[in-house]
Amino acid sequence: MAKTGMERLEELKPQIFKCIHCKACRFAYSGKPSQKGIGEYKGKQQTVLYEGMVDSCPAGIEYGWEAYWNAGKIWIARSILNGDLEFSEAVRDVIMPCITCGMCSAQCENKVPTVDIIESLRAACVEAGIPMIDKHQLVDRLVKELNNPYGGKPEERFKWAKDAGLEKYVDNKDAKIGYYVGCTADYRQTNIAVATCKIFEKLGINFTLISDEVCCGSPFFRVGAVDTAQELMNKNLENFKHLKKVFFSCAGCYRTFTVDYPKWMDDEELPFETLHAFELIARLIKDEKIKFKANKDLKGKKVTYHDPCHTGRHFGVEFEQELIEQSTNLMFDMRKLDQKLEEWFEKPRTILQQLEKDVGIEFQEMYRIKMNSMCCGAGGGVRAGYPDFSLRTASLRCDEANAVGADILTTECPFCWRNLSDANELYEHGMQVLGILEMIDKYDLLDVQEKPSEDYIIEMTRFEEKEEE
Numbered sequence: 001m002a003k004t005g006m007e008r009l010e011e012l013k014p015q016i017f018k019c020i021h022c023k024a025c026r027f028a029y030s031g032k033p034s035q036k037g038i039g040e041y042k043g044k045q046q047t048v049l050y051e052g053m054v055d056s057c058p059a060g061i062e063y064g065w066e067a068y069w070n071a072g073k074i075w076i077a078r079s080i081l082n083g084d085l086e087f088s089e090a091v092r093d094v095i096m097p098c099i100t101c102g103m104c105s106a107q108c109e110n111k112v113p114t115v116d117i118i119e120s121l122r123a124a125c126v127e128a129g130i131p132m133i134d135k136h137q138l139v140d141r142l143v144k145e146l147n148n149p150y151g152g153k154p155e156e157r158f159k160w161a162k163d164a165g166l167e168k169y170v171d172n173k174d175a176k177i178g179y180y181v182g183c184t185a186d187y188r189q190t191n192i193a194v195a196t197c198k199i200f201e202k203l204g205i206n207f208t209l210i211s212d213e214v215c216c217g218s219p220f221f222r223v224g225a226v227d228t229a230q231e232l233m234n235k236n237l238e239n240f241k242h243l244k245k246v247f248f249s250c251a252g253c254y255r256t257f258t259v260d261y262p263k264w265m266d267d268e269e270l271p272f273e274t275l276h277a278f279e280l281i282a283r284l285i286k287d288e289k290i291k292f293k294a295n296k297d298l299k300g301k302k303v304t305y306h307d308p309c310h311t312g313r314h315f316g317v318e319f320e321q322e323l324i325e326q327s328t329n330l331m332f333d334m335r336k337l338d339q340k341l342e343e344w345f346e347k348p349r350t351i352l353q354q355l356e357k358d359v360g361i362e363f364q365e366m367y368r369i370k371m372n373s374m375c376c377g378a379g380g381g382v383r384a385g386y387p388d389f390s391l392r393t394a395s396l397r398c399d400e401a402n403a404v405g406a407d408i409l410t411t412e413c414p415f416c417w418r419n420l421s422d423a424n425e426l427y428e429h430g431m432q433v434l435g436i437l438e439m440i441d442k443y444d445l446l447d448v449q450e451k452p453s454e455d456y457i458i459e460m461t462r463f464e465e466k467e468e469e
């Protein structure tokens, strides 16, 4: 039986009471200790000092007062558990405009799993009978009717594949490798879906798209509509269970399958292994199976990279929580965690460094990266529910990219792509926003040295060394 939000909140009680209200979680450092600050930069939103500790919680920056910063929300969770506060629409309106970006979690020296707490709090709020905000009710209704929150027709989910001549991959019966596309790339950023498939095709991968694919449930896990999310999860598990490996191009879908599903499945294991497509490309580079071709349009362009929260920090926090759980005392080996995080965050950078070498781009990091990367503003139900806040946050991130003189802002998530791209246009940041795989496909950069075998791909794991059991 799946757990309720209130049960999860009760389970998290020891963690919630670990919070000492020090408020360290409202600031973030650069994420790269050797990196010098770049000083003050006057961007489209405000003048920010990119040096030392910088305000980092998008909800706190937007709304300003105590309750909206993470420490306030943890105090709300505590008050609910103590019976000092009841759920109400006023409580909902404080806990909802939070992007669940996890920046607070990454900063907390007490290792409080803030995103888990905030999501459980929201789920308990819905269970207590507090109606979701109108915009979240709308997407909930749409996904129940159409299996996607955008209002797209179910039969048009893979229209992009037909249009791009990729239809043969829909329900390709012999394939053991799948590509879960997700609603944003299926109905909005089809450029990302097409690029991913074309790269798989050039690599000779026999893969399948599953016509019964439905929304991964991410927005619904985030806003507390857990029943809706679980229904979607069960459909996807049924539809993908015959596969050995499933690839993703969306950070949110990848995180939802990999991190959320096992939690809400009552600790059962997924029937297949999951990987993001950028992990495949990074491994192929390391194993010298691919290189890139030179390109005169990209030569000399300054390219920066935005770590999506869902493929970056959220995994980092999970690794940290796993180590804490495995530890038999209050100590855990930080070096082990640091090594794992280093390997994890280097994956997209391996691709960008190879592009620098082969194509001639100039890869330039922003001030805040990796575990301390500033959010794009799209997640946690914020893009749908609070679009102005969402776009202002994306513009803050674009400011960081402008501050290092980027011509191209890359990322590896169609939802980040959408928000950064919209803010780039709305606030006139003057950059080009591209997915890394999209850039590889758009400029025809892939130079295949040796096609990977099916076994090589199926055996590929998230980390090069198989983790100790």
Ligand code: SF4
Residues within 6 Å of the ligand: 018, 019, 020, 021, 022, 023, 024, 025, 026, 070, 071, 074, 104, 107, 108, 109, 110, 111, 112, 114
């Ligand atoms: S969550 Fe952590 S960093 Fe934030 S106030 Fe609580 S103890 Fe301090």
Ligand code: SF4
Residues within 6 Å of the ligand: 056, 057, 058, 059, 060, 068, 069, 070, 073, 097, 098, 099, 100, 101, 102, 103, 104, 105, 114, 115
């Ligand atoms: S998850 Fe992000 S937006 Fe929400 S409280 Fe934490 S830092 Fe702020």
